[in-house]
Amino acid sequence: MPKQIVDQLGWTSRAPLGHKTVQTRRCSRSVTAFPSATNAFTLIELLVVIAIIAILSGLLFPTLHRAKELSRRMHCTNNLRQIGLGIQMYREENGDRPPLYLVNPGRNTHGFPGGNQPYLEKGYLPNTNSFICLSDRTQGHIPIDLDWEYFGDFTTSYAYHLGAWFQCTQEGRDWLKQQLERWQARYIVAACPWHRHLYSGWTVKTYDPQRSFRHKTNIRDLCLRYDGSVDSFRWPTTNWHEEPYLVH
Ligand SMILES: [Zn+2]
Numbered sequence: 001m002p003k004q005i006v007d008q009l010g011w012t013s014r015a016p017l018g019h020k021t022v023q024t025r026r027c028s029r030s031v032t033a034f035p036s037a038t039n040a041f042t043l044i045e046l047l048v049v050i051a052i053i054a055i056l057s058g059l060l061f062p063t064l065h066r067a068k069e070l071s072r073r074m075h076c077t078n079n080l081r082q083i084g085l086g087i088q089m090y091r092e093e094n095g096d097r098p099p100l101y102l103v104n105p106g107r108n109t110h111g112f113p114g115g116n117q118p119y120l121e122k123g124y125l126p127n128t129n130s131f132i133c134l135s136d137r138t139q140g141h142i143p144i145d146l147d148w149e150y151f152g153d154f155t156t157s158y159a160y161h162l163g164a165w166f167q168c169t170q171e172g173r174d175w176l177k178q179q180l181e182r183w184q185a186r187y188i189v190a191a192c193p194w195h196r197h198l199y200s201g202w203t204v205k206t207y208d209p210q211r212s213f214r215h216k217t218n219i220r221d222l223c224l225r226y227d228g229s230v231d232s233f234r235w236p237t238t239n240w241h242e243e244p245y246l247v248h
Helices: 003-009 017-032 043-093 164-168 170-186 194-200
Strands: 188-192 221-225 230-233
Touching: 043 188, 043 194, 043 221, 043 230, 164 170, 194 221
Parallel strands: none
Antiparallel strands: 188 221, 221 230
């Protein structure tokens, strides 16, 4: 192949030693011609990268938070289903009478009767993990009291609506009977307030029945219905003593 064609194509040719030296020198010059400064980040580039990471993180974290809450709600739903099955088994073995408490209330029953009665935890559920919701940051020490069976000393995340007060006094039994007849399968047996609780900002100090129930949030509590189904509901803003609470 003629030499000029080889040179045009850039192939290595058997050039004389002097010519090769020139090529090598050119080549080494061209490599060292790139200063190291062009390989490093400038301050502006670094700031742009940091800004992009910050924006992506801002987009990602709420998604992760929602995904975590979704998985906690699924776990909680399974807990309530287990509790519902346990209550059904308890009623079959105790003449259609539901348990007074979900778990042993311990010494402090706040004057409620039934401290020596068997509880749902005694053989009707695989273990006591089913009584704790993963969204419950206090692990069973609910800081609010809506006249349901949940007080600070009870180790359950769930409000139980068939509790001792309603079963052990004539007034309570009449009220419970009337509620069950009125709402039937829609009657709420137990509820988990923690999912909405996390977003409404309730704490022991900030809880106020008037203000807290007015807090606008799309997060709903989970509940176990009388027929054993589990769904969500929203506390009404004013008449929370009325059953079965608002379902949207
Ligand atoms: Zn829950």
